[in-house]
Amino acid sequence: MGSSPTFRTFFSMANNKKILVINPWIYDFTAYDFWVRPLGLLYLVSLLRRLPEVEVYFLDCLDRSHPGLPHAPRVKEDGRGPFPKEEVPKPEVIKDIPRKFSRYGLPVSIFRQELRRLPLPDLVLVGCVMTYWYPGVQAVIDIIRQEIGSVPVVLGGIYATLLPEHARRHSGADVVVEGPAEKALSIIWEILGRRSGDSSDLTISADDYYWPYYAVLRSKDVLPVETSQGCPLHCTFCASRKLNPNFKQNPAEEVIKFLEMSYRQFAPRHFVFYDDALLVNKDNHIKVILREIIRRGIKAFFHTPNGLQVREIDEEIALLFHRAGFRSLFLSQESFDEAILARCSRKSSPEALPPAMNFLTKAGYRPEEINVYLLVGLPDQEAESVRESILEVKKLGARPRLAFFSPVPGTSEWEHLIQTGKLKKNSDPLLQNKILFPYLWSKITPDKLLELKQLALGNKPSASV
Ligand code: SF4
Structure with missing residues (x-):
């Protein structure tokens, strides 16, 4: 051992x-x-x-x-x-x-x-x-x-x-x-x-940037990195604001210094961005970081599992992502249902994905390399709404990825479930598990969910769910 x-x-x-x-x-x-x-x-x-x-x-x-x-x-x-x-x-x-x-x-x-x-x-x-x-x-x-x-x-x-x-x-x-x-x-x-x-080391001032200490990880093949904390948006299902009330970006030059130092010291094959809002202020932040990753020869693969805001993807960012070695892109479309987006999340719109896909494929990504998150299990969400969103993503050749809704305490969606009597304020947190919505409160039953999963995976689309 x-x-x-x-x-x-x-x-x-x-x-x-x-x-x-x-x-x-x-x-x-x-x-x-x-x-x-x-x-x-x-x-x-x-x-x-x-x-x-x-x-x-x-x-x-x-x-x-x-x-x-x-x-x-x-x-x-x-x-x-x-x-x-x-x-x-x-x-x-x-x-x-x-x-x-x-x-x-x-x-x-x-x-x-x-x-x-x-x-x-x-x-x-x-x-x-x-x-x-x-x-x-x-x-x-x-x-x-x-x-x-x-x-x-x-x-x-x-x-x-x-x-x-x-x-x-x-x-x-x-x-x-x-x-x-x-x-x-x-x-x-x-x-x-x-x-x-x-x-005096106990005081952390607002401009004191500190970084994760990777040396304690046994394997440094995959290193998590965060260039910012929090998110300026207010999606109804998300606790980002509650956890980080003030959105804060670390200066791009500090981020790149840290990335380069970690790359030279630990030689990871993968850096994984954990940011909630990586593309905010993109011209002064992520684009600067990406250019420096390329210029300094940081030859790792980069991943974005937390999802990127679709409407922030432009031609330049797509090219920079591809040249810098960003793989397995995950985009947070959430839905194509205007009613759902209007109620829950202003970060996307049904019109946002086609131009983003166009920029990314022109930059060199194959459509099937682009993963698109779609929320499933929101209170009152219909299976048909999810099904239509899956088909929209597939029409563009990208991979639909179902993101299961979990009622996170303190969010509006959690409050909604409490007000409608589907959860209690003091319910066991085990009932917040993202697996449970089809069994507890959703209109999307386990059978319907299975059909949606098969449709998303590319199995034969059913006429309705
Ligand atoms: S954009 Fe993402 S991180 Fe920001 S509030 Fe919405 S879900 Fe949360």
């Missing part, structure tokens, strides 16, 4: 405080490594490294490159692939859903071995992304208690930010921190028994 890296450059000192950062398992009906990396925790590690007399250790339950795995998971050419998994009993609230439920990531035995091998931590930090993945946090903290005892455990991340009360009551963490990573710093410092006056 390989050693989990420590990453302070000084020698370990007896009185140094030891912090263990853990990326927990995913408990879900389905999960796939769609370039999934713990970006929030990599930012946190970067901040922790600023603290004096602190050693940081990292344990990633979703590490597909762990040498202790009984079978090496498959890795596609583009860096994606399945997680190892083990079926687990379904929690009571979802016991009637006719799908298997699994823990995705390292086997529990490997996690325990890693915990035993690492030095005893003074503090454990756990992050969690989706609200309905909280059983992974519970499982990690349970095992921490069994193996280590009463070490303080701090929970942060998107789940803790969106549902802090639930996290306080159910996660098992001693402290729940809402908000971005920098908010956790002074709390961590105090728990470690240091006074805030002991370090």
